[in-house]
Amino acid sequence: MRLVCFILISFVAFSTSTLANSADSLLRVLEEQKSLDDLNQLYFTHYQLADFYVKKGEEQYDEAIHHYNLAYQIALGKNNTSKKTDCLYELGNIYEKKNDFPKALEYYFKIIEIEEGKNDFPKKLKTYIQISSIYQSLGDYQKSFENQIQALTLAEKSKDSLSIANSYYNIGGIFFYQNQYKQALGYYQKAKSICDVLGNERPVFSCTSAIGSVYEKLGNNQKSLEYNQRSLALAKKMKYDMGVAYATGNIAINYLYQGDFEKAEEYLKKSIAMKIKLDDKFGAIGGDIDLSKVYVESGKPELAVPVLNRALSLAQKMDSKNRQSDIYKNLATAYDELGKTTKAYSFLEKHIALKDSLINEKTLEEMGQSQQRYELEKKEHEITLLKKENELFGKNEKIQKLQMLIFAIITLGFIVFVWWYKTKLNYQNSVNQLLEEKNELLNGKNEEIRIKNKQLEYSNEDLQQFAYVASHDLKEPLRMINSYTNLLQRRYDDLFDESGKEFMHYVIDAVGRMETLLDDLLDFSRAGSKSAPTDFVSVQDVMVIVKSNLRHKLENLEGTLVVKNKNLPAVKAHRTQLIQLLQNLISNGLKFKGDRNPKVIVDCEKKDKEYVFSVKDNGIGISKENLEKVFEMFRRLHTRDEYEGTGIGLATCKRIVNTWGGDIWVASEEGEGSTFFFSVPCSVAQLEEEEIVEMPALVYNQN
Structure with a gap:
């Protein structure tokens, strides 16, 4: 009977010609397996049912969640790590599709916890990528970057070229949404060069499309259009509907900057319709934002407002802060064009507040560098003013002496003036040379300060890495020693003589002191890693x-x-x-x-x-x-x-x-x-x- 069930399951799972009847067939098999008490086959059937419901679309997600949870409970009872993490990953994926990001993160973090200390790199790698993607959608770029770096580290350890390219691509996306377009372009080009060698069309499409978007942000519209047209042709060749949707939207932006508003509107509406059909809410919001720009630029801001309100409602449901910030900014522009300055100012305030909350350390660093450049330019301006004051002072003194000499002997006055002027000129040349030397010295000192600041950044990064090692890698073996020592003491305490018990006490005490020492070291390292307080x-x-x-x-x-x-x-x-x-x-x-x-x-x-x-x-x-x-x-x-x-x-x-x-x-x-x-x-x-x-x-x- 079990053999018959297995054959039926295999047939249902792999036969595409009978997909419409798969659910009924699997449910019948499920009822038969419950009486056989074969947990392995029961797990497999629940998993296949859940997979079938996912493919049916969003309206069947709840059924899929139900069967994945049942499969997870079976794996949990048998303590099968691989099956547990498979179910958790699929559950996180469904909740991510439903835009329930907190629930999705809950399942992904369980996988990381279960896989801690194990060498299953592919499973942890794809989980870190999903976590990073969610944080990017939520606008938390720092956490998104941290998790993507974890994924990149695992990809490099496993020497997985495609995963390395994927991490480069995702890091480029993080920089892109923080408006760091040059850094984004560098990572996208790294990813594309790897994908070109591998010959994998889907990643090549993604990189080509991303590079087109970056060139558009950098103001090179012609180059952007070339890359976007390449990506559209590649998506159509692969019959990749999502790729067609995004490439179409990117080309629409190129038409917008060319002033061809009619084509831009046409392409954007096609792109949005495709994204809605493919249940890509995040992409549809971006399309609405771009469509509103077309309406504003073409002198129809009244059409932009309802489009942006629709996008805002969806972005708030998804809790996507970066999308909300963009929408507030565009609503402010639309209302300003309509002459409704109060509403425009209100939305501009919301945009600024939300934008400030999304500012990252890279931006702060650049602000600090800008401030240093400003201070240097200010000093140079002061030096220039000082030169001019010296020149004016010299001219006034020359006039006064000339007046005195006119009333004296003209010939003697002329000779004295020539002598004075020559002396002054030599002195001024000396002063100018001294100022040039001081400026060179100042530039050298500023360069030294820049190098020292960079060294300090590296030092802080090393300190944070040390904190991670102290809190995680060093404490893990200690916890293992402590656990097994306590286990030995509980199970075999009666077998130890007095010396043995004393030795056991020394071991437990030493482990406790070592844990305390590591905690104190961690506190010490963290104490100096923070910047100066501002609150x-x-x-x-x-x-x-x-x-x-x-x-x-x-x-x-x-x-x-x-x-x-x-x-x-x-x-x-x-x-x-x-x-x-x-x-x-x-x-x-x-x-x-x-x-x-x-x-x-x-x-x-x-x-x-x-x-x-x-x-x-x-x-x-x-x-x-x-x-x-x-x-x-x-x-x-x-x-x-x-x-x-x-x-x-x-x-x-x-x-x-x-x-x-x-x-x-x-x-x-x-x-x-x-x-x-x-x-x-x-x-x-x-x-x-x-x-x-x-x-x-x-x-x-x-x-």
């Missing part, structure tokens, strides 16, 4: 969080935490780092308590142009010769038997404060407690405020 953080709110985090420690040690000044300021800092800084300092005050119940006092005062915070404890104190050493990496003043720790906490605190532009120091007497101080610069707005007003102290203790 204000309330220290008062942070103290509430710190108090909550240390509540159990305060209770166990019967300690007291006092905030001496209730009106703590808001400072420019990273919120998580400020919590970590205060929590480290207060926690140290509680830990090194000596014989007395620990008491920690937090205070703040304004000094000149900075806030100075203090964390005072009544603990064992620090000797004078160790006051500077406590902030060194891995510096411990006590043995682990006396006080636990890794010797990294205060080094991390110092790095955090230095990132903000402040300083940290300590005052202490051995046996009398310690006071740790750290400073945070005030902003311009804060400098205009009054000094901090003393308020009743807040006391946090075990009650």
Whole structure:
């Protein structure tokens, strides 16, 4: 009976002539298999049914999801990793087609979690590509880029040329949607060169079409039209409907820039209709945006508004922020052409707000470089003005001397003038030569600064890579050692003698200390990787969080935490780092308590142009010769038997404060407690405020 079922399944799965009856046939087989209790065949039938429903179209997606979930449950029960990830991938794909991106990401992330540490590169690679594609659609280009880099790394490891080309193509797309067209063109050309060698027509089409779009953005309309016409011919040759739709839309844009609005409208309407038929909502939105531009450019902005509203509704349902930003911008233009300035301004504000939220680190870097160029040009302009002032001053002085010489002896005056003019000319030439040398020196210094900045970027990238290795690759074997050691202890504890149990304790303790050390190293590396803070953080709110985090420690040690000044300021800092800084300092005050119940006092005062915070404890104190050493990496003043720790906490605190532009120091007497101080610069707005007003102290203790 099982053999008959298998033959029927195979026939249904691979026979195209009986596709209309496949669902009924598979359902009958499914009923027969339930009585046979053959889970492998049952899994296969559910999977084939789901695949059949996907091919039937969007109206059958729910049925497909149902059968994929049943197949997944069977694979889960048999702990078959390959089958589990196959089902999860198909489920993510369906939800992506339904534009339910959060649900799709949920399934894709499950695959990454299951495949962690395994060498199934193709499955992880295609999953990272899908995740990147979703984030790109949502406008989160940073996450899209990170996941695409993961895919590229796996493709290079597996030496899969087609996948490498695919990653280059997708990275080009990320740069394209951030308006970094030259970088996008470079990646598209890399991808096309690989695809040309491989002779795969579909990727060649995609690269050709993308290069055409980039040339259009770079203003080379003629070259763009050539590439778009090539891609259209290639799509028709392959009978690739989606390719025809996109190539048609791209050619329409070329006609738009040529001023042929009639052809542009005709081609765009064809493209949009094809995309809607193929259920490509994202592409249809782009087509509507381009169609609205045609209407505005051809003097028919009233036709652009309903088209853009239709696109906006769909983009909001998809939560596609980059598409929404483009629509807001075009709505502002359309309403401005209609003379409705209030509505135009409203949509322009929405566009600017959304565009600002999508700005990336690359854009910020370019803004910084532009600012440097501006400063340099400003200095050069000041030097030019100074030259002109010197020339004017020289002319005025010449006139005054000439007037004096006219009233004196004319001949002697003429000789003196000639001598003076020659001297002045020589002096001016010397000054000009000196200015040229200074300018060359200034240019050289600017080049050195640029090189140093680039080196600093590479250093930060290395630091982030180190953080990843420390948090993932190094901790994974430790978790494995810890798990198996605990397993040995639970199962075979009765078989160990006293020495064996002692050795087992040493192993578990060492693993715990190593995990703590890695966590502290990770905190230390992250502390310096962030840029200077730009947002204000309330220290008062942070103290509430710190108090909550240390509540159990305060209770166990019967300690007291006092905030001496209730009106703590808001400072420019990273919120998580400020919590970590205060929590480290207060926690140290509680830990090194000596014989007395620990008491920690937090205070703040304004000094000149900075806030100075203090964390005072009544603990064992620090000797004078160790006051500077406590902030060194891995510096411990006590043995682990006396006080636990890794010797990294205060080094991390110092790095955090230095990132903000402040300083940290300590005052202490051995046996009398310690006071740790750290400073945070005030902003311009804060400098205009009054000094901090003393308020009743807040006391946090075990009650």
